[in-house]
Every structure is written in C-alpha cells, then in structure tokens.
Amino acid sequence: MRVTTAFNRLLVLPGASVTDVSFSPEGVIVTVRLRRRCRVCGECGQLAGHVHGRRLKRWRHLDLxxxxxxxxxxxxxxxxxxxxxxxxxxxxxxxxxxxxxDFEALVAWLAHQMAKTSIARLLRIGWDTVGNIIERVVVDRVDHARLDGLLAIGVDEISYRRGQRYLTTVVDHQAQRIVWCSPGRNAQTLQQFFDLLGDRKHSIQAVSIDMSGGYQQAIQTAIPDAEICFDPFHVIRLAQRATDQVRRDEWNLHDRSRTKAGKWIKGTRWSLLKSPEKQTIDQLAKLGEVQQANKPLYRAFLLKEELRLLYHLDDPALAAEHLDAWLTWASRSRFEPFVKLARTIRRHRAGILNAIRLGLDNGRLEGLNNRIRLISHRSYGFHSPSPLIALIYLCCSAI
Ligand SMILES: [Zn+2]
Incomplete structure (x- = not known):
C-alpha cells in the first residue's frame, strides 16, 4: 500500500486527497489536494469568480x-x-x-467532561484556543428553532465570578434546556431576549422568576398577557432564611456560644432548616429536643414547614386558602423575620399561586443552574463572559 493511500484511509478528511506525507519537528505534515474543482467562497459558501492567487494553509488535525x-x-x-x-x-x-x-469536535466533547486547563494540556493547545473553538462550534451548531413556539420560560440569574458578575439565563420549561444566556441581570438584559424573539415572544404564556429580581418589569412591558409565576424554590429559601434569622436572634439572646444554652442553639441549625424527611437520625433527635426545650424556635420551624406544605397539598385548589391562613399566622407570629416575609409574600400572592396552578417549578432548572455553576467554576479565569456563555450553550442546550 502506498503511504498516501494509507493516510487517506487513516485521516478520512472529507473532500481531500492526500498527495504527500512528511515528517518535521512540528509533527506529521500531510499535504492534501481539494477534490472539488469549483470555487466556493469560504465565508458565505456561494460560488465565487476569479482566482486571485494561492495560499498555503495548515490545520491541526487529531494526533497520530x-x-x-x-x-x-x-x-x-x-x-x-x-x-x-x-x-x-x-x-x-x-x-x-x-x-x-474533527479536532474541534473533540475539544467540544471534552469540554462537557473536564476543565479547560486540562483540555489545553491534554491536546497541547493554547488556553484561549479552547475558548475560541467552543465558540465556533456553538455558533455553527446552535439550534435556531429553539426560540420558536416557547410556552413557558424560566428566568434566573447566576453569578459567574467573584465581584458581582452575573449572567441571565432563560430556560424552556418544556424542553428543559437553556435557550438564551447573556451578561447582566436587570430588566434591560431580559429586554434583549424579547428583542431577539421579536413577534415570537407572543407565544409565551408563563414566565417563572424569583421575587427579588428586576425582571418583572421587563416581562410586563414585553408580554403583558403572560402570567408571572414566583418560583417555589425561592419562596422556600426565603422561609429558610427567616427561620435561620429567628435562630440567630435566640442565640444572641442566650449570650451566643458563651453559655451552654447558646451553644446548643447554634447546633440546631440543620435540624431547623432541613425538611424532616431529609434529616439524619441525630438531626431529628435534635429537633425533638427543640420541641421540648425551646418553643419559639420550634414555632419558627413549623412556620417554615407549613409554607413548604403549600407546594405539597393533595388538592392544589386549596392553595389559596392555605396560603392565606399561613399569612395570618406569620404576620401574628411576633417574629420580625416572618412578619417581614409575610409582607413580601402578600405582595406576590398572585404569582405564587400561579406557579402552583401551572405547576412551574424552577427546582428542575436549579439542576441546570448547578451545572452552570460547575462549568463556570471549572472555567475560572475567562477574560470575558462570551467563552463561558458558549460553554453553557454547549453543555445545557441541545447541541
Ligand atoms: Zn462570499
């Protein structure tokens, strides 16, 4: 077998015939000839006219x-x-x-599994090159139909670097994938998404968000008919924070960790925050102690659990009633954190009930968000957010 034939079979480069193979300090150099005769523009792909000279070009291929x-x-x-x-x-x-x-596909595949520095070392390429390749693959492969016919979306923010740098992510609830991602986390950021959608935005019927963000305004302006849902995950997190604040107040009241009682209160944290079915035996035992020894703390725990129950009712039609009863209880609880929380929740009552009625829960998106956090952690040190955004599309979209 001739060497050129062997390399043709070895490299399987589409549309190319190997004419020569040589060895140099840089590696194996495989010279090929384009099989196609007609001239095609490298930029736009249409047939081109005159030839204005020639140039030798090299590409790195998979290692031999x-x-x-x-x-x-x-x-x-x-x-x-x-x-x-x-x-x-x-x-x-x-x-x-x-x-x-082929080489770029390998980089993209590896990017799903490992950190950028490891890829750079394994493939012996520059660090920035990894980012550039991922961006190119994403631009080429991203599914443009992903923005058509969206019905329910979830909007969330994630921090991708220390120093208050945020990305806004938009998720398609049905397809469970990221459809859009951009730096920033305010109404203008989300407005860019609606601008990109154009008329397609009117297919959106529901948007889930958390209660704090500035997204609400952008949604109401762009798609006034869509229903806004406040995400259960964030509501429960606020209740956990309120419980924790009550615990801390109790701790301060008992002279912090200087007394035995104070130390004991410090140790109750997880028993109070975690839901009972997720607690260890020790944590449950502690919870039992709390019930016996510290009525206020136990009441805070019950307040949080009662709010959590809102999302696990046998009959979701009773949600409004349950929520109103909780609001009354919380506002009379004489716990400052819960009185405040009740005020917040009362203001967002309609959106909280919408989420239950439509069954929209960013909890599943939280899984996606954790994945993004992992990705951004693995890629610390990107100079700009664009390679990170490309990586997010690559791993959490449909590529
Ligand atoms: Zn062209």
Missing part, C-alpha cells in the same frame, strides 16, 4: 500516536461578489479555523 498531525493544502484566493477576495471553502474545517472539524 504521539505526533501532532498537520494538514496542509494550497488554497485559491477567490473573488466573491458579496465578501470580496477570500480563501476558498474546505469541507474539513470551519472558515477561519486553524483546526479541523
């Missing part, structure tokens, strides 16, 4: 054993009526790329 593999091809510079003079298109690489599609 321990050696790097470089594909080399002489390309024509062609005149395109729309783009001007451009290098002609090749089937094995994206326009402007210095790596073949």
């Amino acid at each position: 054993g321990a050696a790097r593999c470089l594909v080399e091809c002489e390309l024509r510079r062609v005149w395109c009526p729309d783009c001007g003079v451009r290098l002609e298109a090749v089937p094995w690489a994206r326009p402007g790329a210095r790596h073949t599609r």
